[in-house]
Amino acid sequence: MRSRLLVSLISISLSLLSGAGCSTHAKRISLSRSLFYEGQLDACRDRLEKLHKSHRQDRDVANLDLAVVDLLEGRCKEAETRLKEVRDRFDHLEQESISEKTISMWTDDTVRSYAGEDYEKILIRVYLALASLMQDGVDAESYTLQIQDKHDAVMQRIWGASIDNTKPPGDLNTKKFRGLPIGFYLRGMLREQTHVDYDDALRSYTQVAELLPDCEPIRWDVARATQGVHSQPGCGALYIFTLVGRGPHKVESVEQPTSDALLIADRIISALGPYKLPPTIAPIKVPKVVAPNLDIDSVNVAVNGQPIGSTVSIADIDQLAVDTSEAARTQLIARAVARRVLKKATVAAVKQQTSQNSLTSLGFDAAGVAWEALENADTRCWGLLPGKIQVLRVEIPAGSHTISLAPEHLGRISHRTNTHQVSMTSGKNSYILAWFPDTLAQPRILSSGH
């Protein structure tokens, strides 16, 4: 009876160990990230497509990264398709799966389907809106409404506030997610273009101003929506969106085994039986969001050689990713501790079923430690996001113009200027999307309708 139980337990453990995998998403994606930031987008896409095919659990995040590559290479339609696919899948995965939860308690969080972080869910819709604007913009307004819906849902879940409470929470020092202004900005921008719905534009710009109280250009937008008009006769509005810096990504971090959480776990196990616990040498691995330092503060814009101004941030993705990660950390560690308890309980149970042979006991201790050590942190994330999304609005006469973009850091404008031709229509918006990962990399610039 005992031997049968022992054999079955060992076989279950081995099968679960094999399911846990041996490398993290962070390691698998590192080469793709390097290629991306070196500007080798074709090679990066090849790597990501291989990852997309070979690792089922990485499929959604690989799809998101592929969408970024597609967008920067001008394949906006393909990018939109990918983003829509992941958007729908993340919506589906918002429902909890108890089976996945249970299996993850025996292995690690990497076996769970990745449902996306809150900021990623909003940014998917932001990227959808940008991808649409770079084409014909037909669906852009729908995407801005979806951004607001998702934003409201996230805020309601986090803050427990009623969704008609559109004002962000008052405590600015909190680590809780406070919202992404870019969604409201895009909505205001599109409503203003109708030349009719200035009240909608004002409502949206006011929400941006509440989230970015120190941003002066937003105050200009509010003033324009209150009393002004979209643009002067014969002029159009050019919106330059810049994706600045290398964005946040998750790495595996090791939580010290001396933490309170582990102590509690050990006490629970000790209370279950008279046996000595396996030594706690395997630390808990949890994902940690890291945001690389940016060497670009903004992008300086000149129109036909005439300096106009610099872009301002309307989405600090780095900060939001770090904040939301910190807020979810306690829950993450608690889950890891619970998993550790379950594994220790399993080892203790098996030991109790077997003889008092010290050699066998030592073997089980070692197996238990190995089981725990094989855990991996779930480092899946949208890895090719920028650190910030910035914008500058310029009102210029209808016709063709040369736009020059140069990165700016600590007040110094880089001599490496990148020019792009843009066609303006009177009374209409035109858009430029530029990617500046750092001061050394070659930027990519797209304009609407191309």
Place this chain on the structure above:
Amino acid sequence: MKPKKPSSKRAQPDHLNEPHCAHEGECDYEQPSRRQWLRAALACASLAPILSGIAGCRGYQYGHLVKPGAKDLVGSHEAGSEVFHPLVDESVAKLLTRQEEQCSIAPDGSPQKKTICFVCVENKMSEDIGDFKDQLYEQIDSKILESDVFRPVSRRMVEAALQETRLRPDSLMIPDNMRLFTAVLERQGAPIDYLLYAKLTSGTTQRNSSKQRDYLLTLELTNVHSGVYSKESAEIRKGYHKSAMGSFWNYSR
């Protein structure tokens, strides 16, 4: 000298783990041993994935067509179809009835239609109406078009005129602006007699965790030649509560 406690970690003989009673017949049930408890816990943990696989699967999303005449969903946090559709029906009906009474008759006996420019729907509520705004415009515009009283100007022409003149909809009542705007429409082949604005407003009454919000849709019609205006409005009151009994508790006493 303190008495030495027996070590709890010392191996115990098997019989110490078995349940026992001080006297025979005192226990009417068997106490589960620690070993049995662990065995049961382990069995539960092993079966959990299978059981949860049956009970805890992610569901699919489904859709269905709402039959004509069926009741609209009532929004739990904001106004929706249940508020806007009746508001539009009532306010437009009032407007058309009033204008039919004042309608002049053409020499052939048919009612003389007035050319109307429906400028916009203004949202002055505390709620964002999102995608309802354009739908409200289209609903009102369609009802006016179906009437025998008005001949509306196309929305696209209105937007083009606003874009060309760079005038804000709320600034059209300034005489110079109105002249410029009507002149542009006239040049486009759509001279107008009236400007129509639809305005949504709300008023909120709070009572502890419950609140009542009154929604008002006002249609404001202004004669561009004489400046004379008329208004018709419709109101719907709606209560929001934190509990299912909120409506009974707040409105049945």
